[in-house]
Amino acid sequence: MAAQDRAAFDSLPRKIRIKKDPLTPSKAAFYSAVLPGLGQIHTRRYWIVPFIYGGLSTAGYFYINQNKEMKRYRNAYKQRIRGDFSDDFTRKIAQNSQLIEGMNFHKRNRDFALMWLVGGYLLNILDANVGAHLLQFNVDQDLSFKPYFNQDNLMADPNVGIAFQLNF
Secondary structure, three states, rough: OHHHHHHHHOOOOOHHHHHHHOOHHHHHHHHHHOOOOHHHHHHOOHHHHHHHHHHHHHHHHHHHHHHHHHHHHHHHHHHHOOOOOOOOOOOOOOOOOHHHHHHHHHHHHHHHHHHHHHHHHHHHHHHHHHHHHOOOOOOOOOOOOOOOOOOOOOOOOOOOOOOOOOOO
8 A cells, every 4th residue: 555545544534444444354353362352342343242251251150160060079089089988978979970970060061161162252253353344345325226127028028027137
């Protein structure tokens, strides 16, 4: 870009610069990869940020909670293997196999929560990229849809059909 073109581009308002800059989608995706929600802030779609942090924090909470519960079951199992039966589950769970089942249950849920956390993070990046792409579509008022019906040949042609034509 020439110096004059760059100066003219920099003098435009920020909203128009974001729409015209071809690197806006990749910048938004990069910003969201660095800090979730930053790409949405860059493209001025602020209303999405609470949903991003709500989803990520919920998945993070479940990951931490399920990891803690899995460790409780694992530590109780380890204590019983050593011969110490003074764990949290002494009156609730009598057999070691039930402790292993509980540990596996919480481990599986922890892994699902991690998948939701990673999926939410990747979805945040994808949303920033797609949202920035959608900003660059031309949705001006002068775009129009005008159906055209050709009624001249209706009597001459016995095979009547429908034709669909778009003019921009």
